[in-house]
Amino acid sequence: MDYFLELFFGGLTRGSIYALIALGYTMVYGIIELINFAHGEIYMIGAFTALIVAGVCSLLGLNLISILILAIIISMFYSAAYGYTVEKIAYKPLRNAPRLSPLISAIGMSIFLQNYVLLAQTSDFVPFPSLIPEFEFMEPVAHIMGSSELVIIVVTAIAMVILSLFIKFTKIGKAMRATAQDRKMALLCGVNVDRVISVTFIIGSALAALGGVLIASHIGQINFYIGFIAGIKAFTAAVLGGIGSIPGAVLGGLVLGWTESFATGYVSSDYEDVFAFCLLVIILIFRPAGILGRTNTQKV
Amino acid sequence: MGKLWKVLSLVCVSVFLSVSMLWAAETLKFGVAGAHSGDLASYGLPSVNAAELVVQKYNAKGGLLGKQIEVIKGDDQCKPELATNVATKMVSDGAVVVLGHICSGATKAALPIYKEAKIVVMSPSATNPPLTQSGDYPNFFRTIASDDAQGKLAAEFIIENLKLKKVAIIHDKGDYGKGYATYVKQFIEEMGGAKVVLFEGVTPGAVDYSAVVQKVKQSGAEVVVFGGYHPEASKIVTTMRKKRMKIPFVSDDGVKDDTFIKVAGKYAEGVYATGPKDVSANPLYKQAEEEHRKAYGTAPGVFFFNAYAAAQCMLNAIEKAGSTKYEDIVKVLRTEYVETPLGKIRFDEKGDAEGVGFSVYQVQNGKFVELSK
Structure with a gap:
C-alpha cells in the first residue's frame, strides 16, 4: 500500500507541474488557436529568474520562506513580461497570416530564447537552492511525500482555483471567454481583443514561471534546455485533456503524471514515455478532441 | 618555353x-x-x-x-x-x-x-x-582500458569492498550509460555472490525521477549503480536522499565531474564513481x-x-x-x-x-x- 501511495503522490506532483505549464498552452490555443512553442522556454526563464533572485536574497540574509515568496513573485512578473513581449514581437504581426506562419514564428522564438539563455547564462547545469523548507510535521511521511511535493500540490491547486474564479467572475475573464468563442463577434461587441490576448499570455507565462520555480527547487538543478522536455510533456497533457479547455489541461496533466508514475512503478521505467503516448493515442482515437474537449463543427 | x-x-x-x-x-x-x-x-x-x-x-x-x-x-x-x-x-x-x-x-x-x-x-x-x-x-x-574495464571495476568494488548482495542498476538508455550498466550486470552475474534485483533505463531530462527511486526502494536493493552522465545522476541521488534512502550510489566517469558535486551539493557526499587513474x-x-x-x-x-x-x-x-x-x-x-x-x-x-x-x-x-x- 505504501508503494502505491508513493507512486500516487509522485505522479500527482509531476502531474501538477505538467498542469501548470499546460494551462498556458491551452489558454493561448483556446483564444488564438496557436500552439505557443516558446511556452516551455518561459518556464525555463522563470526558473532562471528565481535562481538569480534567490542568490541576491540569500546575500541579503532573508529567511527561506520570504526568499521563496519573493522568488516566485518576481519570476512570475518577469516571465509574464517575457510572454507579453514574445506575443507582441512574434505573434501579433502575424495575426492575420496563414496559421502555419505564427507556428513557425513560435518555434523560432523557442530556439531564440533557449540560445539566449545559453549565451547569457551558461550551457552547464547549475544548482538550484531548495527554497522549500522541510516541514517538521512531514517527517513521519517523508519517505512517501516530501515537503516540496506537498507545497507543489497545494500551490498548484490554489493557482487553479484562483484562475477558474478569475475566468468565471471578472470582466476580463468574461472577455476572454467571449474571444475564445468567436474572436470577430467579440470584437464587434466592443471587446478589446488585443488586450485580451495580451492578458492571456501574461497569465499563462506567470503560471509557467510558478511551475518553473517549484520544480527547480524540488529537483535542485536547471539548465537552458529544461523547457523543451517539460514543454513537450505539458503540451501532451493539454492535448490529452482537450486543448482549449482549462479543466481539461489540469485533468490531462494529472492523468499524464499518474500514467508515467504507475508505468514506471509497476512495469518499467524504460517504457515510461511509451505508456504516456500510448494513452494519448488511445484517448484521441475515442475522443478526438481530448477528454474534456468539445468538437466544434465548422460551419461553412 | x-x-x-x-x-x-x-x-x-x-x-x-x-x-x-x-x-x-x-x-x-x-x-x-x-x-x-x-x-x-x-x-x-x-x-x-x-x-x-x-x-x-x-x-x-x-x-x-x-x-x-x-x-x-x-x-x-x-x-x-x-x-x-x-x-x-x-x-x-x-x-x-x-x-x-x-x-x-x-x-x-x-x-x-x-x-x-x-x-x-x-x-x-x-x-x-x-x-x-x-x-x-x-x-x-x-x-x-577497454570499455568493460569500468564495469568490471564497479562490480568488483561492490562485491569485494562494499560486500553488498543486492544491486539495483539504472541507466540513461544511451550507448555509454547502457553499455556501462550492461557490463556491470554481466560481471556481477559472472562473479556471483551478489544479485541484480533491478535493471532499468530512465529518460534523460525527465521532470523528476521519484517513481524510479521508489522502485529501487521497493526492490530492496542495498546499492544503486547508475550508468550515464551527471545531470541525471545528481537528480537521482538528490531524490534518493530526500526520500531518506541512504544506500551507496556507484557510478561511472560520466559522473566523475566537478559539476556533479556542484549541482548535487551536500547530497553528493559519499557517492562513488569510477574514473581513469590520475596520472597527472x-x-x-x-x-x-x-x-x-x-x-x-x-x-x-x-x-x-x-x-x-x-x-x-x-x-x-x-x-x-x-x-x-x-x-x-x-x-x-x-x-x-x-x-x-x-x-x-x-x-x-x-x-x-x-x-x-x-x-x-x-x-x-x-x-x-x-x-x-
Missing part, C-alpha cells in the same frame, strides 16, 4: 621521387594510422604529434638499430572501408609497427591485414572489448605535455598520452629486441616494463596494457578522492 618548364619540372619531380625512395630504403618506418581529417580528426591528430615527438627523441640519439626512424601517416577518417586501404598501404610501404587505428570500427577492419603481414599494431584509443579479448588478433595491443602527477606526463607545448604551442589533445606511451612501448620493444621481427617485438612487449606518461606498463597475453585503467573515487568533503585499492 612552356614545354621546357614542363620537362624541367618533371625531371625535378622524378629526381625528388628517386631521392626520397633511396632515403626510404634506409629508414625504419613507423606507421601512424587513424583519423587525420574529417569530423573525428581531433581524435587522431594528437597521436601523430605524439609519434613525431617520440620519434624525434630517438632520432636525436642516432635512431634505432642504426637507422633513422621515419613516421608514415595513413588517414582512415575513422571509416572502416578507408582503414583497410590504409592498412594495405602501410604493409606495402614496409611499416615495421603501426600506431593506430583510432576508432574501434576502423581498427577492427584493418587488423586482419596487419595480422596477415605480421605487423604489430597498437591503438591509443580503440576501446571495444573483443578487439583484445576475442584472442583473434595476437598482433594487437592497446594503451587504453607523473613527471613523465608533465614532461610529455611540456614537449608538446614547446613543439606545437598548444596543450595536447585527447589520447595524446596514450599514443605517446604506445609509441614509446613499440620503439622500446624494437630496441630491446634488436630486430624488427614480429615475434621478437611481441615478446618484449609482453615482458618488459616501460616507463610512460601513463605509468609503468607492459602488456598481458591478450594485448591490454597492465597498469592502465580506472580507479574508484569517492566524494569526500566536496571533492573526488581516489580510493586506493
Whole structure:
C-alpha cells in the first residue's frame, strides 16, 4: 500500500507541474488557436529568474520562506513580461497570416530564447537552492511525500482555483471567454481583443514561471534546455485533456503524471514515455478532441 | 618555353621521387594510422604529434638499430572501408609497427591485414572489448582500458569492498550509460555472490525521477549503480536522499565531474564513481605535455598520452629486441616494463596494457578522492 501511495503522490506532483505549464498552452490555443512553442522556454526563464533572485536574497540574509515568496513573485512578473513581449514581437504581426506562419514564428522564438539563455547564462547545469523548507510535521511521511511535493500540490491547486474564479467572475475573464468563442463577434461587441490576448499570455507565462520555480527547487538543478522536455510533456497533457479547455489541461496533466508514475512503478521505467503516448493515442482515437474537449463543427 | 618548364619540372619531380625512395630504403618506418581529417580528426591528430615527438627523441640519439626512424601517416577518417586501404598501404610501404587505428570500427577492419603481414599494431584509443579479448588478433595491443574495464571495476568494488548482495542498476538508455550498466550486470552475474534485483533505463531530462527511486526502494536493493552522465545522476541521488534512502550510489566517469558535486551539493557526499587513474602527477606526463607545448604551442589533445606511451612501448620493444621481427617485438612487449606518461606498463597475453585503467573515487568533503585499492 505504501508503494502505491508513493507512486500516487509522485505522479500527482509531476502531474501538477505538467498542469501548470499546460494551462498556458491551452489558454493561448483556446483564444488564438496557436500552439505557443516558446511556452516551455518561459518556464525555463522563470526558473532562471528565481535562481538569480534567490542568490541576491540569500546575500541579503532573508529567511527561506520570504526568499521563496519573493522568488516566485518576481519570476512570475518577469516571465509574464517575457510572454507579453514574445506575443507582441512574434505573434501579433502575424495575426492575420496563414496559421502555419505564427507556428513557425513560435518555434523560432523557442530556439531564440533557449540560445539566449545559453549565451547569457551558461550551457552547464547549475544548482538550484531548495527554497522549500522541510516541514517538521512531514517527517513521519517523508519517505512517501516530501515537503516540496506537498507545497507543489497545494500551490498548484490554489493557482487553479484562483484562475477558474478569475475566468468565471471578472470582466476580463468574461472577455476572454467571449474571444475564445468567436474572436470577430467579440470584437464587434466592443471587446478589446488585443488586450485580451495580451492578458492571456501574461497569465499563462506567470503560471509557467510558478511551475518553473517549484520544480527547480524540488529537483535542485536547471539548465537552458529544461523547457523543451517539460514543454513537450505539458503540451501532451493539454492535448490529452482537450486543448482549449482549462479543466481539461489540469485533468490531462494529472492523468499524464499518474500514467508515467504507475508505468514506471509497476512495469518499467524504460517504457515510461511509451505508456504516456500510448494513452494519448488511445484517448484521441475515442475522443478526438481530448477528454474534456468539445468538437466544434465548422460551419461553412 | 612552356614545354621546357614542363620537362624541367618533371625531371625535378622524378629526381625528388628517386631521392626520397633511396632515403626510404634506409629508414625504419613507423606507421601512424587513424583519423587525420574529417569530423573525428581531433581524435587522431594528437597521436601523430605524439609519434613525431617520440620519434624525434630517438632520432636525436642516432635512431634505432642504426637507422633513422621515419613516421608514415595513413588517414582512415575513422571509416572502416578507408582503414583497410590504409592498412594495405602501410604493409606495402614496409611499416615495421603501426600506431593506430583510432576508432574501434576502423581498427577492427584493418587488423586482419596487419595480422596477415605480421605487423604489430597498437591503438591509443580503440576501446571495444573483443578487439583484445576475442584472442583473434595476437598482433594487437592497446594503451587504453577497454570499455568493460569500468564495469568490471564497479562490480568488483561492490562485491569485494562494499560486500553488498543486492544491486539495483539504472541507466540513461544511451550507448555509454547502457553499455556501462550492461557490463556491470554481466560481471556481477559472472562473479556471483551478489544479485541484480533491478535493471532499468530512465529518460534523460525527465521532470523528476521519484517513481524510479521508489522502485529501487521497493526492490530492496542495498546499492544503486547508475550508468550515464551527471545531470541525471545528481537528480537521482538528490531524490534518493530526500526520500531518506541512504544506500551507496556507484557510478561511472560520466559522473566523475566537478559539476556533479556542484549541482548535487551536500547530497553528493559519499557517492562513488569510477574514473581513469590520475596520472597527472607523473613527471613523465608533465614532461610529455611540456614537449608538446614547446613543439606545437598548444596543450595536447585527447589520447595524446596514450599514443605517446604506445609509441614509446613499440620503439622500446624494437630496441630491446634488436630486430624488427614480429615475434621478437611481441615478446618484449609482453615482458618488459616501460616507463610512460601513463605509468609503468607492459602488456598481458591478450594485448591490454597492465597498469592502465580506472580507479574508484569517492566524494569526500566536496571533492573526488581516489580510493586506493
